[in-house]
Amino acid sequence: MFLDKLLPKTVLQKLTYCVLSGLLLALAWPTYGFPLLLFLGFVPLLLVEYQLLLENKKSSVVLGYAFTTFLVWNSITTFWIYYSTAFGMVFALLVNSLLMSLVFFLFHKVHHWSHNNRIAYIFLVGCWIGFEYMHLHWEFSWPWLNLGNGFATYYQWIQWYEYTGTFGGTLWVWLVNLLIFFSLMATQPKRINILRAMAVSFVLLPIGVSYLIFPDYASAEAKEEYIETLILQPNINPYTEKYNTTDKRVGDLLLKLTEEKITSNTQLILAPETVFADGTNIDSWSFSVAKRQVEELKNKYPNTAFIGGISFYKLIKDEAKIEKQTNFARPGLWFNDYNSAIAVVPGREDDFYHKSKLVVGVENFPYQDWLKPILGNVMIDLGGTVAMKTTQPERSVFELTDQTKVAPIICYESVYGEYVGGYVNNQAQILAIITNDAWWEDTQGHQQHLSYARLRAIEHRRAVVRSANTGISAGILPNGEITQKLGYEKQGSLLVNLPLENKITFYARFGDYIARIGIFLAIFSFLLALSQKLRDKKIK
Known part of the structure; x- marks a missing residue:
């Protein structure tokens, strides 16, 4: 009844x-x-x-x-x-x-x-x-x-x-x-x-x-190994400033934010996704404005590594080298477009990682072999750029001067648990997330994105350092607890001490x-x- x-x-x-x-x-x-x-x-x-x-x-x-x-x-x-x-x-x-x-x-x-x-x-x-x-x-x-x-x-x-x-x-x-x-x-x-x-x-x-x-990670300093990271949040508006400023001005701002809190023990400076947004030819990186700006940081703080985001491209004139993710520029010229992370580490060659989990439409034309003949070059604009990004197959990690290994995770990639496990299985001891969450204004979007980073910390028992252009930059312990954070539309920096871990969790091993x-x-x-x-x- x-x-x-x-x-x-x-x-x-x-x-x-x-x-x-x-x-x-x-x-x-x-x-x-x-x-x-x-x-x-x-x-x-x-x-x-x-x-x-x-x-x-x-x-x-x-x-x-x-x-x-x-x-x-x-x-x-x-x-x-x-x-x-x-x-x-x-x-x-x-x-x-x-x-x-x-x-x-x-x-x-x-x-x-x-x-x-x-x-x-x-x-x-x-x-x-x-x-x-x-x-x-x-x-x-x-x-x-x-x-x-x-x-x-x-x-x-x-x-x-x-x-x-x-x-x-x-x-x-x-x-x-x-x-x-x-x-x-x-x-x-x-x-x-x-x-x-x-x-x-x-x-x-x-x-x-x-x-x-x-x-219990109540005190990072109680750990035998920890890393002091300076997280930068430049707060550059992506609609009105980001693509209308220059890498020179951005570099000057990063240096200013760095000088506010850096110490002699700081091992890493972390800057957000595509913080250098002018568009740099990857083959000319050594002569670029962005490189000179990072070198200025490196010269002033020679014992500190820098990781940050950059927009790279690579010109292709040989049709035989065209890949599925290559973009057409004009007859006889194509280009690969990258959303990348750079690592400038004292005593080492500069290293790059190219974002590989792409936002649908903005960075990736899904099933283009089927859809492009029907839709042409129309893409679903979810914010940001509309060029097809080029990815890389492996989850490479950045190695710092003290042999510390850092996972460079770019924005949307932090939503994928098994994917992040690829960095951990490549011996990453800490997860560095660089992102730009300002596309969605002050809504639940950037708050949810931050909260999902806590899941990655727990799944892999790795601390997270998170640099957002604007959004919420934060330091997160391996149990998911946020130790410090800098809120939406706040310009500044965070100095965090977080533990380094080598344990491979059951989930990281089996996905x-x-x-x-x-x-x-x-x-x-x-x-x-x-x-x-x-x-x-x-x-x-």
Whole structure:
């Protein structure tokens, strides 16, 4: 009787449930939300799907209702893309909501085919995990709303991410949602109580374990090894100043900010993404204005290394050397465009790293072999430049004078856990994130981006030094705790002491293994349900 009253019967009731799911997911999200709501977020939508199953509705109907949920969630949490471009926001909201809805579309089909609810719900969890994994690897990559990211500001709860990565959080969310949903579906009091107790236990036990294993980094100086880093935040407006100033002026500003707080113990100066934005020919780096500016810093502070961002290009006149990511300039001339990090280290040759996880549209024309003949050179502008960036295959690290190894992570790359693990497995002892988060103005965009850096710290047990042009520059301990930060539209610097680590975590070693298991289970359960459908059809 209770279940009959609980299930939404009318179209209005179903839409209300879908909106409620979207609101719960949105209100759980960093950095303003309370993540306990994630454990309830899918329950109303699951009730809608079950009612539609009883009504024998087609999967296309489920697609529409699910789209309502995910459009609400996406709109509230990522509306800030609008400040970069209205079209980019609309595209991101609609496409990501549709992709999320397709998971429920497939789930409803499997639910129809299978006579075993367990198979259907195993498929749902595995398929959702597969969707998130796809979002980490395909060319339309947008993993911003992967469920495991939702606990980023409650870092005390998720210290076990060093074993599971964020997919452990995704699995956690789905298991609790399903236990609550099953408790609502149950009719026997004993079973209801067991399921409720299991749901509470599944929430509390991982949090309890997290507090038990919480590592103490209260004093970086207490560590045998630590690095003193000067983090610079020049606060150059990307719309009105960044591409209208010069590398000479930027270099003078960096020197001024450096002189404010640098000490004789400072081992690293960290400047933000594309801080030198004039566009420097990589083959002429040694003679460039940016090089001279960095050399001035190096000469004044000869024991301190410098890492910062730069816009590089490389001219190509030989058609045989054109790559997939090469841009056409004019007949007979092409160029590679790089969003790069430079390391100028005393006693060593200058080193470069080229950003390789690219922002869709702005830096990467996805599936251009298919789409370019249809769309021409149109690209989706999500803020910044619109040239195809050239990447590099390996996650190289910068080695400082004292043999300290630093991971140069550029902006969007910090959202990818297994990808950052590539630096750690190449012996990086600290994660240096350089970014420019001012495209989205003072919204949740730059705050969420900072919070995701805490996830990388926990997963790999590496301290993070983060330099934002504007946004939030910060020092983050390997347990996710922020030691110091400099807020949005603040010009200045931070002097931080952070520990160096050599431990390789379970997650860093094995990566997104939960996702690979989830994909296998999704395929297996799909085939089981399909075989049941074929048997039923044969019997008829």
